[in-house]
Amino acid sequence: MPTGSILLPIGAAVQPDGSASNLAPAVQRVKSSATAPSPYFMQAMFDAAALEQMMWSFRVPADYGSSPVLKVQYKMTSATSGNVIILGRLAAVTDGDAIDVDAKAFGASNSATVTVPGTVGHIDEASLALTSDDSMASADFAVVYVARDGASGSDTATGDMEVVSVSVTYTTA
């Protein structure tokens, strides 16, 4: 079956408010050190000692079928060994659902343990199957959440995880 993609730009992310259990990563503009004109891009800096999260809201594409997979491209600020714990959640509401969107909760968490690249600045792409997908269907209003659980004992890599690109891929209908 063909694969579709929902692109989730760092600059379009919705940041939580920083209250308890709602910590957000710092977002910064990065300028490559290459000779001008050098590339600029946005990155989200996920802390190594706390659970920080960011999210995107969107209308699920009409050709959405099943099997959403979160694709997170990242590099590390300083670590060249160890793991990061990446979490993904979905909240989906279908037209006509008897659900107050203002009180909507996420579905169960999905997680992946990912070994960081052996060289600082090198990109790795983490794939996290969103098995718990809150019954997301085409044309739903959806919110997807990405987090690093830096407070987890299984998250062993030092320093920030710098997320540069996020998308959700899926099997088309």
Place this chain on the structure above:
Amino acid sequence: MAALDATNRLRVAYGWMRDNIETCTFDKTALHAAVNATDQWIEDNQTSFNTALPTAFRNNASLVQKTLLFCYVAMRRANKLRVAEDG
């Protein structure tokens, strides 16, 4: 000045990670062990440090002043302490 408890030692590691920009080929477990070892070394050697200080300073400076002096010298060695005279 007492040794740090486990919570404070963890927070030293957190702060260190947020400040560090150099490559780390070690993981958090190794860093936490290093924090523990550093705090213990300070605990074990504070008398020796105090003895090494000139008498006028040793007899008149507070414990906090002596501790910060140690930190300032160490930070300058690591190029982390900049002052106005550096421009």
